[in-house]
Amino acid sequence: CCGDWIEHMRDNGFIVSTIDADNINEVKKRNNVPLALSSCHTAIVDGYVVEGHVPAADVKKMLEERPKFAGIAVAGMPIGAPGMEVEGSAPQPYSVIAFDKAGKTEIYASYTP
Numbered sequence: 001c002c003g004d005w006i007e008h009m010r011d012n013g014f015i016v017s018t019i020d021a022d023n024i025n026e027v028k029k030r031n032n033v034p035l036a037l038s039s040c041h042t043a044i045v046d047g048y049v050v051e052g053h054v055p056a057a058d059v060k061k062m063l064e065e066r067p068k069f070a071g072i073a074v075a076g077m078p079i080g081a082p083g084m085e086v087e088g089s090a091p092q093p094y095s096v097i098a099f100d101k102a103g104k105t106e107i108y109a110s111y112t113p
Helices: 002-011 024-030 056-065
Strands: 042-045 048-051 071-073 094-099 105-111
Touching (some): 002 056
Antiparallel strands (some): 042 048, 071 094
8 A cells, every 4th residue: 555655656756765663653643643644654745744645736735835734644544545546446535634733633635536
């Protein structure tokens, strides 16, 4: 799953380096990722946290707008999100959620198949 998301990001112009963390939950906690928004991987992009299978277009939009939140996340691993395409399975609706360091969240983008 994560390799496919990394390829999605690279295909969209991002330079991606990976680090295998011994305790990914500590990385998430240190970067203020709300537990309810946890996914399989955590990325830091120009000071923002990107949790899970967030579309590259939303990461680019965030970097252009420079909002005052800590990051964006796609909770879990919904089928149809970048890197989670499953041939023969219908895509699921999902949202990209913005979060701040205090844990406040808001919908940043929504996707409906």
